Amino acid sequence: MTPRERLAVVLLLFSAFVVILNETTMSVALPPLMADLGITAGTAQWVTTAFLLTMAVVIPMTGFVLQRISTRAVFLTAMGLFSAGTLLSALAPVFAVLIAGRVVQATGTALMMPLLMTTVMSVTPPARRGRTMGNISVVISVAPALGPTLSGAVLAVLPWRGLFWIMLPIALGALALGALRLPNLTEPRAARVDLLSVLVSVFAFGGLVYGLSQLGESAGEGSAALAWGSIVVGLGSLSFFIARQLRLQATDSALLDLRTFTAPTFRVAVALMGVSMMALFGTIILLPLYAQDVLGLEPLQAGLLVLPGGLLMGVAAPFVGRAFDRVGPRPLLVPGTALVASATWGLATLSADSAPWVLLVCHVVMSGGLALIFTPLFTSALGSLSPRLYPHGSAVIGTVQQVAGAAGIALFVTVMTLQSVRLADAGAEVVAATAGGIHAAFLVGAVIATLAIPAALAFRAPRSTAAPVTPGH
Numbered sequence: 001m002t003p004r005e006r007l008a009v010v011l012l013l014f015s016a017f018v019v020i021l022n023e024t025t026m027s028v029a030l031p032p033l034m035a036d037l038g039i040t041a042g043t044a045q046w047v048t049t050a051f052l053l054t055m056a057v058v059i060p061m062t063g064f065v066l067q068r069i070s071t072r073a074v075f076l077t078a079m080g081l082f083s084a085g086t087l088l089s090a091l092a093p094v095f096a097v098l099i100a101g102r103v104v105q106a107t108g109t110a111l112m113m114p115l116l117m118t119t120v121m122s123v124t125p126p127a128r129r130g131r132t133m134g135n136i137s138v139v140i141s142v143a144p145a146l147g148p149t150l151s152g153a154v155l156a157v158l159p160w161r162g163l164f165w166i167m168l169p170i171a172l173g174a175l176a177l178g179a180l181r182l183p184n185l186t187e188p189r190a191a192r193v194d195l196l197s198v199l200v201s202v203f204a205f206g207g208l209v210y211g212l213s214q215l216g217e218s219a220g221e222g223s224a225a226l227a228w229g230s231i232v233v234g235l236g237s238l239s240f241f242i243a244r245q246l247r248l249q250a251t252d253s254a255l256l257d258l259r260t261f262t263a264p265t266f267r268v269a270v271a272l273m274g275v276s277m278m279a280l281f282g283t284i285i286l287l288p289l290y291a292q293d294v295l296g297l298e299p300l301q302a303g304l305l306v307l308p309g310g311l312l313m314g315v316a317a318p319f320v321g322r323a324f325d326r327v328g329p330r331p332l333l334v335p336g337t338a339l340v341a342s343a344t345w346g347l348a349t350l351s352a353d354s355a356p357w358v359l360l361v362c363h364v365v366m367s368g369g370l371a372l373i374f375t376p377l378f379t380s381a382l383g384s385l386s387p388r389l390y391p392h393g394s395a396v397i398g399t400v401q402q403v404a405g406a407a408g409i410a411l412f413v414t415v416m417t418l419q420s421v422r423l424a425d426a427g428a429e430v431v432a433a434t435a436g437g438i439h440a441a442f443l444v445g446a447v448i449a450t451l452a453i454p455a456a457l458a459f460r461a462p463r464s465t466a467a468p469v470t471p472g473h
Contacts, residue, residue, distance in 0.1 A: 004183050005123040008071065009132070011182055012116045015075070015174040016139045019082050019109040022167060023051055024147030028288050028303055029160045036160065037095050049213040050099050052409075054106035056209040056402040060201045062114040063395035064193060064255050070184045074115050079175040082108030086171055090164035101164075113139075114394035121382050121390045127325060129379050134321020137374040138314050144280065146310040148288055152303025194248060197255035200241045207234025208403055212410035256399075257392040260385055266393065268459055269381035270400050272333070275452045276373050277401050278408030279340055279366070282445055283347070285409050286416065286438055287363065294352055294435045295359075305360050309367030316371035321379075329376035333456040336376075339369025341453060344446040352435035380459075408445075416441040 026033070026047045034044045066074060085104030092098035116136060124132045154162050211230030241256075248254040261267050284306075291302035323332060343366035350359065378397065385393045420437030428436065 002123075008182055009120055009123065011174070011178055012075070012112075012119055013135055013139060015079055015178065016112045016116045016136075017143050018167070018170055018174060019078075019105070019112050020139055020143035021147055021150065022082075022086075022105060023055075023109065024048070024144045024284055025151040025163050025167075026147075026160075027284060028148045028151040029155055029163060031292075032155060033160050037098075039095055043095065045213075046099055047102055048409075049210075049406075050102045051106040051109075052213065052402055052406050053206055053209045054103045055110045056205040056399065056406065057202050058107050058110035059114065059395055059398040059402060060205055060256050061198060061395075062111060062398065063257060063392035065111070066114060066118050066391035066394070068193075071115065071119060072178070072182050072184045074111055075178050075182055076175065078108040078111035078115065079171060079178060080108070081105070081111070083168065083171040083175055086164050086168045090161050090168060092161075110398070113398050114391065117378070117382065117394040117397070118390045121394075122387060126383065129383060130324030130375060131318065131321040133379040134317040134319075134324070134375045136378060137317040137320070137371070142310050142314040142317070144284060146307070146314075148284065149303035149307040149310060152298075152300040156298075156300040192253065194244070194253060194255055197241065197244055197248065200237050200244065201255065204234055204237035204241045205399060205403065207231065207237060209406040210234075212403075212406040215410045215414055254392075256395055257389060258396075260389055260393045260396050263384040265384035265460070266381045268455060269377045269384075270396065272337070272373070272452055272455055272459070273377050273381070273397065274400050274404035274407075275448060275455075276340065276370060276377070277404040278411065279344060279445060279449050280370060280408070281405035282408035282412035282441070283344075283363070283366065286412050286441060287359065289416075290350060290435070290438050291356070291359065294350075294431055294438065295354075295356055297356070305356060306363055308360065309363040312364055313367045313371045316368065317375060320371055320375045324376050324379060329380045330456070330459050332372045332376045333459055334453070336369045336372030337449070337452040337456040339372065340366055341369075341446065341449040343369060344442060344449045348439060348442040348446050350435065350439060350442065352432050411448075412441040412445060415444050 030044045030047075033047065034040065037044075069077075082105050085101045085106070085108065087101075088104060089098055089101030092101055116139070120132050120136060121129070151163060154166060158165075207230045211227050211232075211234055214227035214230060215224060242258065245254040245256055245258050249257050249259060261270075287306060288302045291297045291305055297305070320332060343362045346358070346362040346365065350362075381397060382390060382393050416434075416437035418437070419440035420433045423433040423436045424430070
């Protein structure tokens with residue numbers, strides 16, 4: 001890797017960490033946000049839902065964008081949008097403007113992650129990809145985990161708008177540095193965009209994420225028609241989208257080239273990644289609720305409880321990357337999936353009388369397991385593709401992350417809400433009912449996490465991880 005390429009990777013890593021960190025900072029800020037703007041919990045949750053929804057809609061288009069637009073232009077667009085969205089959110093006088101700001105932020109974020117992964121795979125020698133992708137794992141897994149901690153610390157001294165005012169100068173600094181120093185590392189090629197594919201992808205991925213998000217919110221209200229309707233529309237649109245991409249890729253004009261799935265390693269890695277992201281996002285949503293609503297902790301204390309796990313992921317990721325370069329994915333994936341499953345089963349033991357250290361230990365164990373999972377999966381998945389499919393592979397991975405994250409949140413919140421309502425109707429107090437709902441949610445999550453273990457045992461990375469091959473046509 002040349003100094004020019006190394007500078008680009010470092011700048012992209014830093015910028016991506018900033019934008020992904022922003023994805024979960026609002027999770028702890030919901031109570032003060034509700035009090036300040038006079039909104040309900042279901043409405044306030046849209047600061048996260050809108051972000052996920054926008055990411056799910058934009059990311060599938062990035063495979064096309066990254067092939068047609070230069071590295072520098074995509075970076076400046078991404079960070080410009082993120083900075084503008086951050087400013088709009090900070091100044092938002094009403095909730096609708098805040099949501100608009102989050103949508104603009106998410107558009108920039110959606111461009112950044114595929115840009116980072118595609119650039120790294122293009123400029124990093126195969127023998128060192130594990131180490132470099134380990135740094136990407138820090139961004140993808142640690143940044144969301146640290147979001148609640150940062151949020152709790154800021155909210156201890158500032159109102160919720162402070163979260164955006166602190167982020168703004170950092171984002172503007174990255175934008176300025178990129179404008180001055182980021183080189184172009186790709187050669188764009190001209191091609192027409194299939195507008196029908198763009199339109200259908202909005203309904204497909206947007207419908208799925210919206211429906212899954214609404215499913216959790218409507219669980220306790222007895223009316224889930226809108227949620228299920230959106231999911232059905234999403235699935236129908238997704239079927240049409242897949243059929244159209246299969247036809248268009250024959251002329252190399254697909255919005256999202258699905259030949260990535262002809263690589264067996266890519267298919268299995270994406271499936272494992274989906275399960276892992278469900279566990280990560282479901283846990284991120286429920287742990288602050290448990291810490292504050294059941295244990296009665298302050299936002300800062302709730303954030304500090306998940307700090308050790310986030311730090312562990314950050315410290316472990318580079319070592320996991322080096323280990324991957326030496327031993328491959330399977331020796332890391334098997335213990336990683338076992339740790340995640342064990343931690344989720346441990347979280348399923350939480351009750352209204354549990355001590356905070358139980359939550360802390362379970363989260364640390366889960367974080368260690370996820371650290372062992374993400375780097376091997378990212379590296380094996382993209383390493384099994386030909387270089388020309390890197391942008392599309394990155395877009396597929398990013399899309400799966402968002403849909404799986406929304407599915408994890410929907411599943412955990414739905415189970416929690418249904419069980420909490422049932423217990424409350426049976427006469428349980430609010431705290432006991434909430435604890436019972438969280439217990440049930442983690443129980444379901446533990447079963448799903450356990451299913452990843454046999455998949456990890458069967459995972460076989462081809463020699464193409466070290467030397468990419470072209471998938472079959």
